[in-house]
Amino acid sequence: MICLSVILGFYNEYKAEKTVQALRQSVSLKAVVTRDGKPSEIDAKLVVPGDVVTVYVGDVVSADMRIVLCRELQINESVLTGESFPVEKTLDALNLQQPTPQQLTNYLFMGTVVQHGSGRGVVISTGGHTEFGSISTSLAESRPETEFQRGVRKYGTMLITLTLALVIGIFVLNTVVGHPIIGSLLFSLAVAVGLVPELMPAIVTISLSQGARVMAKKKVVVKRLVSIEDFGNMDALCTDKTGTLTSGKIVLKDYSSLSEVRESRILQYALLCNSAVTGEKITGNLMDVAIWEYAIANSVQEEIKSYAFVDEVPFDYQRRMMSTVVRKDDDLTLITKGAPESVLSRCKYAELTEKIEAIDSVQKLTDAKLTEYSGAGYRSLAIAYRKIDAKTSYSAEDESNLTLLGFLIFTDSPKEDAQQAVAELTRMGVDVKILTGDNELVAVKICEELKIPVKRVIRGSDLTQMSSNEIRTAVEETTIFARITPEQKLDIIKSLRANGHVVGFMGDGVNDAPALHEADVGISVDSAVDVSKGAADIVLLEKDLSVLADGIEEGRKIFGNTIKYILMGTSSNFGNMFSAAAASIFLPFLPMLPMQILFMNLLYDVSNMTLPSDNVDEEYTKWPRRWDIGFVRKFTLFFGPFSSLYDFLTYGIMLFIFGASASVFQSGWFVESFWTEVLVIFVIRTRRIPFIRSRPGKWLTVLTLSAVAFGTILPFTILGRFLGFTSLPVNYWALLILMVATYLLLVDAGKVFFYKICKF
Amino acid sequence: MVPYPDLMGFWAVCISWSALFLTTVSIYLYIDSRKNRKQDTQATTKLRFVKDFVFVWVLLGLLGLYIVSINRGSSILFASGNLVVEALLIVYTVKNRPPKALGTDEGDSYSPQLK
Numbered sequence: 001m002i003c004l005s006v007i008l009g010f011y012n013e014y015k016a017e018k019t020v021q022a023l024r025q026s027v028s029l030k031a032v033v034t035r036d037g038k039p040s041e042i043d044a045k046l047v048v049p050g051d052v053v054t055v056y057v058g059d060v061v062s063a064d065m066r067i068v069l070c071r072e073l074q075i076n077e078s079v080l081t082g083e084s085f086p087v088e089k090t091l092d093a094l095n096l097q098q099p100t101p102q103q104l105t106n107y108l109f110m111g112t113v114v115q116h117g118s119g120r121g122v123v124i125s126t127g128g129h130t131e132f133g134s135i136s137t138s139l140a141e142s143r144p145e146t147e148f149q150r151g152v153r154k155y156g157t158m159l160i161t162l163t164l165a166l167v168i169g170i171f172v173l174n175t176v177v178g179h180p181i182i183g184s185l186l187f188s189l190a191v192a193v194g195l196v197p198e199l200m201p202a203i204v205t206i207s208l209s210q211g212a213r214v215m216a217k218k219k220v221v222v223k224r225l226v227s228i229e230d231f232g233n234m235d236a237l238c239t240d241k242t243g244t245l246t247s248g249k250i251v252l253k254d255y256s257s258l259s260e261v262r263e264s265r266i267l268q269y270a271l272l273c274n275s276a277v278t279g280e281k282i283t284g285n286l287m288d289v290a291i292w293e294y295a296i297a298n299s300v301q302e303e304i305k306s307y308a309f310v311d312e313v314p315f316d317y318q319r320r321m322m323s324t325v326v327r328k329d330d331d332l333t334l335i336t337k338g339a340p341e342s343v344l345s346r347c348k349y350a351e352l353t354e355k356i357e358a359i360d361s362v363q364k365l366t367d368a369k370l371t372e373y374s375g376a377g378y379r380s381l382a383i384a385y386r387k388i389d390a391k392t393s394y395s396a397e398d399e400s401n402l403t404l405l406g407f408l409i410f411t412d413s414p415k416e417d418a419q420q421a422v423a424e425l426t427r428m429g430v431d432v433k434i435l436t437g438d439n440e441l442v443a444v445k446i447c448e449e450l451k452i453p454v455k456r457v458i459r460g461s462d463l464t465q466m467s468s469n470e471i472r473t474a475v476e477e478t479t480i481f482a483r484i485t486p487e488q489k490l491d492i493i494k495s496l497r498a499n500g501h502v503v504g505f506m507g508d509g510v511n512d513a514p515a516l517h518e519a520d521v522g523i524s525v526d527s528a529v530d531v532s533k534g535a536a537d538i539v540l541l542e543k544d545l546s547v548l549a550d551g552i553e554e555g556r557k558i559f560g561n562t563i564k565y566i567l568m569g570t571s572s573n574f575g576n577m578f579s580a581a582a583a584s585i586f587l588p589f590l591p592m593l594p595m596q597i598l599f600m601n602l603l604y605d606v607s608n609m610t611l612p613s614d615n616v617d618e619e620y621t622k623w624p625r626r627w628d629i630g631f632v633r634k635f636t637l638f639f640g641p642f643s644s645l646y647d648f649l650t651y652g653i654m655l656f657i658f659g660a661s662a663s664v665f666q667s668g669w670f671v672e673s674f675w676t677e678v679l680v681i682f683v684i685r686t687r688r689i690p691f692i693r694s695r696p697g698k699w700l701t702v703l704t705l706s707a708v709a710f711g712t713i714l715p716f717t718i719l720g721r722f723l724g725f726t727s728l729p730v731n732y733w734a735l736l737i738l739m740v741a742t743y744l745l746l747v748d749a750g751k752v753f754f755y756k757i758c759k760f
Numbered sequence: 761m762v763p764y765p766d767l768m769g770f771w772a773v774c775i776s777w778s779a780l781f782l783t784t785v786s787i788y789l790y791i792d793s794r795k796n797r798k799q800d801t802q803a804t805t806k807l808r809f810v811k812d813f814v815f816v817w818v819l820l821g822l823l824g825l826y827i828v829s830i831n832r833g834s835s836i837l838f839a840s841g842n843l844v845v846e847a848l849l850i851v852y853t854v855k856n857r858p859p860k861a862l863g864t865d866e867g868d869s870y871s872p873q874l875k
């Protein structure tokens with residue numbers, strides 16, 4: 001059983017690890033390095049401090065470097081900071097005390113992506129010494145014990161204590177009453193084996209493997225099998241925002257004129273004044289790409305066909321805008337698109353519904369609109385135009401006396417199924433918290449869209465002012481943690497765990513990796529960076545977030561079946577072994593031979609092999625459960641004596657009604673003990689009325705009843721004779737049936753009482 | 761005269777002990793739950809000592825039946841007693857379940873337990 005457990009566990013984890021390795025190998029980075037004045041492309045692993053590295057659009061930065069040449073560099077740092085919008089870089093020196101990566105605008109960080117422009121930097125640190133690398137290094141530390149592992153350890157301690165006490169007691173008492181020492185020792189050891197639920201590793205591994213297979217069908221890779229149970233028991237899910245709840249992609253959310261009208265010309269002009277390269281795939285500036293994608297999705301791109309392109313004044317960082325000149329019929333129009341404050345400063349008029357106003361008269365209105373957009377966490381661009389005369393070329397000087405037409409609003413929108421997934425998690429008793437490097441306005445907006453009630457928002461800068469006790473209190477009542485560093489994410493996870501929560505963390509960036517490593521369940525997504533996938537226990541291969549609820553339900557079923565085995569095994573074994581111990585003292589012979597005890601134990605375990613496939617009552621998967629050793633102890637103390645009582649009753653029947661010899665006694669008790677031990681599964685596996693309101697799994701029923709049949713005929717077989725059994729009196733069978741029926745009904749009545757007073 | 765008469769006393773002590781142990785555990789759990797309920801003001805479940813302990817009364821009755829029937833060596837008394845008790849237990853079990861028994865017996869409401 002132990003070998004089977006080890007092989008199954010190894011096989012599953014190996015397969016999952018292989019999947020992630022394959023994903024990792026699909027990425028190979030290169031860097032353009034200038035050495036001895038000659039630029040050459042080398043493997044990014046070979047870059048060393050002091051190298052001068054040039055980066056271009058689309059490059060993944062290969063090391064941490066100080067920028068020495070900057071040509072309109074925009075970097076996507078979401079892997080480090082979680083922020084979706086690209087960061088503009090500069091050459092300027094900064095005077096900051098303990099700056100965060102977000103503040104270092106004159107640095108390039110390993111793992112980030114060049115979104116726009118080009119630049120050059122001197123490598124300061126590489127590998128494990130980079131911001132990216134320090135995160136990876138922290139992952140090398142051993143994982144903290146998860147809730148499930150802690151529960152198993154506590155259970156093991158309880159079991160060892162119980163077994164040692166009983167075994168030593170039996171051995172001493174048997175020796176004292178004059179039984180042979182060797183016989184007493186063997187009997188004590190057999191009782192010890194009888195008490196230990198040795199099938200538990202196999203049951204757990206089979207359950208987890210089945211769960212992993214179910215999850216795999218839903219395109220979810222379970223890298224660490226034990227995490228499935230914690231997945232089910234999870235009551236707090238901390239999630240990064242970008243790329244997990246949101247698509248991690250900038251989209252055009254809406255466009256609007258000053259008079260709140262969705263003037264179609266705004267979108268047409270945005271398409272006409274656009275630097276994106278369109279073809280099979282749209283590439284270029286993220287916002288320009290978003291405008292095109294919106295237009296294509298809404299089939300409005302055809303509307304600009306009546307315009308002819310004349311000239312372009314490209315974007316630059318001083319003006320923070322771009323312009324194009326287009327012709328329709330005989331009219332030439334200059335269209336300008338750019339940062340609102342830059343465009344507004346060049347506007348003389350503003351277009352409202354069918355009238356043109358002076359820009360100064362609508363300043364309050366424009367200010368209010370821009371405040372509203374930034375307050376809602378949106379990014380915006382302004383669109384303006386003017387009629388212009390034909391000439392040979394146009395320049396930035398023509399961007400004057402413009403008429404403001406309206407604004408384009410951009411956002412990183414939630415994934416389509418995110419709202420439903422969050423609602424499902426809440427229904428299942430999982431508290432969702434957002435941990436993001438992005439700003440709080442964006443996070444609040446996302447919560448509004450996902451209908452997550454925001455109890456409290458805490459910024460990273462607030463967290464640094466708090467003591468660890470204050471953080472432990474704050475994490476309970478806070479929904480959004482914004483502008484936080486990877487270390488702070490780690491602190492939040494640790495605080496929640498210290499408060500007794502089973503914590504899941506879902507993230508996709510390098511900045512999420514330490515938190516993924518620390519959480520009871522680390523969940524990563526398809527689009528995540530390798531480090532994040534490597535640190536995760538569970539990887540969602542598809543963007544569908546609804547599998548989270550499926551995974552939780554699966555975890556709860558597995559936990560339910562594992563707990564069933566523990567509760568049934570511990571209580572019935574405890575009862576049987578306790579009565580065996582008592583009988584061994586007062587009987588002139590052993591109540592059951594050591595080999596008979598071991599055989600019964602084996603047969604019982606075999607009957608339990610299909611327990612992982614058992615049905616779990618619906619109510620059991622509604623809320624997160626928890627390993628509660630106190631509950632297991634109470635259960636054992638309460639249900640164990642039922643089994644002992646009926647064992648003693650069997651002794652009485654065998655001795656005083658049938659005047660049984662040693663072998664008849666042992667055979668009679670074997671059959672009774674086995675029947676009660678195995679059949680009680682059907683009563684204890686549910687809190688409902690067995691069979692009527694809760695049907696056991698098909699295979700559990702078949703195997704259990706087969707085991708009972710085998711145990712019944714065993715005394716009549718050659719194997720039975722070999723084990724020392726003999727035929728039983730016919731009347732005994734009639735009494736046995738009555739007795740076992742009463743036992744099962746009594747346990748069921750006890751169950752009603754027990755669950756009324758003991759919560760689990 | 762029953763076989764093994766010298767073991768009868770020891771056997772009666774053992775079976776009585778296990779029944780009394782179970783009764784004691786039940787009372788302990790009952791008192792423990794009442795204590796916890798006092799701390800949890802939201803819990804409104806009423807536990808009735810006589811009704812909720814039916815299985816204990818049945819158990820003690822069974823103990824008497826088992827000791828008497830086995831002391832007399834009477835299989836008939838043993839069998840008929842069992843049948844009566846089984847009928848009682850079936851009635852008790854069916855009557856004491858919530859109408860749509862989802863296992864959410866009154867005391868089974870979820871309460872997050874922080875350690």
